[in-house]
Amino acid sequence: MTVTNGDAHNGNLPPAKKLHFIIVGGSLGGLSIGLALKDIGHDTTILERNPEKLLHNQGAGIVAGGDSLEFLKRYNRCDRPVAVSSQKRQYYDKDGQVVHERVMTQNMTSWDLTYFLMRANYDGVKSNYCDVPEPLPHHGKAVHLHGHKVTSFEAIPDGGVRVHYIDTRSGSNNAGTMDGDILIAADGPSSTIRSNLFPDSQRTFAGYCALRGTVPEHAVTSPTLLAFRERFAFFHAPGIQILAYLIPGINGTVEPGQRLINFVYYTLFPEGSKELDEILTDKDGVRHRITMPPGKTDPKAWEKQKAIARDRLPPQFAEIICATKAPFVQAITDVPPPPANSALDDRVVLIGDALAGFRPHTVASTSQACFDAMTYAEFIAGKISSEEWKRQTMGYARFTQDRGVKMGVRSQFGEEGEDGKWRALSLEELIRDRDEASVPRREQVWPEWTTRI
Numbered sequence: 538m539t540v541t542n543g544d545a546h547n548g549n550l551p552p553a554k555k556l557h558f559i560i561v562g563g564s565l566g567g568l569s570i571g572l573a574l575k576d577i578g579h580d581t582t583i584l585e586r587n588p589e590k591l592l593h594n595q596g597a598g599i600v601a602g603g604d605s606l607e608f609l610k611r612y613n614r615c616d617r618p619v620a621v622s623s624q625k626r627q628y629y630d631k632d633g634q635v636v637h638e639r640v641m642t643q644n645m646t647s648w649d650l651t652y653f654l655m656r657a658n659y660d661g662v663k664s665n666y667c668d669v670p671e672p673l674p675h676h677g678k679a680v681h682l683h684g685h686k687v688t689s690f691e692a693i694p695d696g697g698v699r700v701h702y703i704d705t706r707s708g709s710n711n712a713g714t715m716d717g718d719i720l721i722a723a724d725g726p727s728s729t730i731r732s733n734l735f736p737d738s739q740r741t742f743a744g745y746c747a748l749r750g751t752v753p754e755h756a757v758t759s760p761t762l763l764a765f766r767e768r769f770a771f772f773h774a775p776g777i778q779i780l781a782y783l784i785p786g787i788n789g790t791v792e793p794g795q796r797l798i799n800f801v802y803y804t805l806f807p808e809g810s811k812e813l814d815e816i817l818t819d820k821d822g823v824r825h826r827i828t829m830p831p832g833k834t835d836p837k838a839w840e841k842q843k844a845i846a847r848d849r850l851p852p853q854f855a856e857i858i859c860a861t862k863a864p865f866v867q868a869i870t871d872v873p874p875p876p877a878n879s880a881l882d883d884r885v886v887l888i889g890d891a892l893a894g895f896r897p898h899t900v901a902s903t904s905q906a907c908f909d910a911m912t913y914a915e916f917i918a919g920k921i922s923s924e925e926w927k928r929q930t931m932g933y934a935r936f937t938q939d940r941g942v943k944m945g946v947r948s949q950f951g952e953e954g955e956d957g958k959w960r961a962l963s964l965e966e967l968i969r970d971r972d973e974a975s976v977p978r979r980e981q982v983w984p985e986w987t988t989r990i
């Protein structure tokens with residue numbers, strides 16, 4: 538079953554005063570806010586440090602939460618399916634038998650399909666993923682500049698902000714500046730803007746990694762395909778969690794047989810250990826700090842992981858790991874939100890991973906970026922107050938970041954008892970954690986401390 542986006546935008550009158558927003562970061566966060574502001578008639582310029590025109594596909598899946606789907610419904614005008622759906626959650630034991638299941642529809646997409654949909658809608662980038670929709674008369678100007686690495690910024694005395702960047706295209710490294718009314722930091726979990734404003738807000742390693750990858754559905758045996766087709770499948774063991782689901786395939790195809798099985802395999806790699814160095818050192822000997830891109834993994838290190846997978850995982854999960862041609866590795870990190878999501882009299886605003894970096898267990902990072910973008914655009918359009926925008930976006934960031942840490946610790950390390958000893962959680966407890974995390978945002982009850990501004 539596939540999911541199509543609805544009829545996109547909600548017609549808008551031109552804004553009373555057109556503003557120019559400079560957005561730092563051209564990944565899903567930067568594109569989301571660019572699209573939402575363009576739709577209410579404001580001009581935006583995205584500065585992306587990557588020296589190439591398009592970001593590289595990491596070939597991985599995204600669970601499209603309610604806010605991601607709501608975002609696409611509002612702003613995506615490309616007429617094509619945006620996700621594949623899963624109908625059931627299933628938990629497996631080590632022998633590959635289903636030990637728990639729950640009927641539940643969830644939508645799964647891929648990073649690359651989402652990126653190309655957003656680029657088609659934002660600045661008309663053509664691709665094999667989708668047709669480019671015609672611009673609408675009320676849209677603001679949307680400019681995307683690659684190879685622009687933002688280094689610093691300052692308030693302009695009479696209003697607005699000045700951004701300093703270096704041009705990283707063809708190694709020129711020329712310095713430049715750009716002025717705008719408001720600066721949006723969508724520069725990800727290691728945000729330069731956040732570090733500059735809130736130096737105490739640091740990114741820290743959580744003690745485990747996610748080994749990730751995809752396999753075409755036609756490349757696995759029938760019993761394995763049955764475990765993942767229209768299923769969101771899980772396996773837990775002490776120190777291990779693996780989950781897998783189907784996502785769109787090459788160029789975003791949702792054709793049965795052409796889709797991809799996507800997995801996320803969390804396993805312990807203690808800080809400072811030889812194993813951590815080994816898994817994050819690529820085939821050319823370069824030690825990556827947080828993410829090892831697809832296709833770079835050292836074959837020897839990966840062979841070792843395959844043997845461990847065959848030993849510790851149910852056969853269906855071991856098969857997809859062993860069949861993966863371009864795995865990648867992501868060290869799991871925490872980025873707690875700083876005390877506020879704006880600074881310099883709201884002339885600088887933080888969104889997405891630059892505001893708070895969640896552990897992937899929450900499956901909420903793309904949803905956060907979409908939610909931040911929609912909520913901020915509502916504030917700029919005068920539909921909600923500044924307090925409401927801040928309460929909502931800080932609430933989402935604090936609540937979800939905190940929950941991600943708890944889910945990750947409980948899943949990978951267990952729970953510390955009063956005697957100071959750690960015990961692994963039962964499967965029922967782990968299922969309950971995930972079920973709680975799946976409560977739609979509108980039904981979540983955020984404690985008072987999360988929405989304090």
Ligand SMILES: Cc1cc2nc3c(=O)[nH]c(=O)nc-3n(C[C@H](O)[C@H](O)[C@H](O)COP(=O)(O)OP(=O)(O)OC[C@H]3O[C@@H](n4cnc5c(N)ncnc54)[C@H](O)[C@@H]3O)c2cc1C
Pocket residue numbers: 561562563564565566567584585586587592593594595596597598599600647648685686687688723724725726728729888889890891902903906
């Ligand atoms: C290439 C890529 C692939 C990803 N793949 C997946 C995936 O498969 N599944 C998934 O769930 N999530 C993925 N993510 C993460 C996911 O996109 C984010 O968690 C979420 O969408 C919110 O992202 P963000 O835009 O806030 O931050 P990020 O996605 O981290 O993007 C930040 C962007 O800012 C740019 N940037 C950083 N510093 C500067 C600077 N000083 N000047 C200019 N630009 C700067 C970076 O190059 C990057 O493009 C990926 C992210 C990237 C960048």
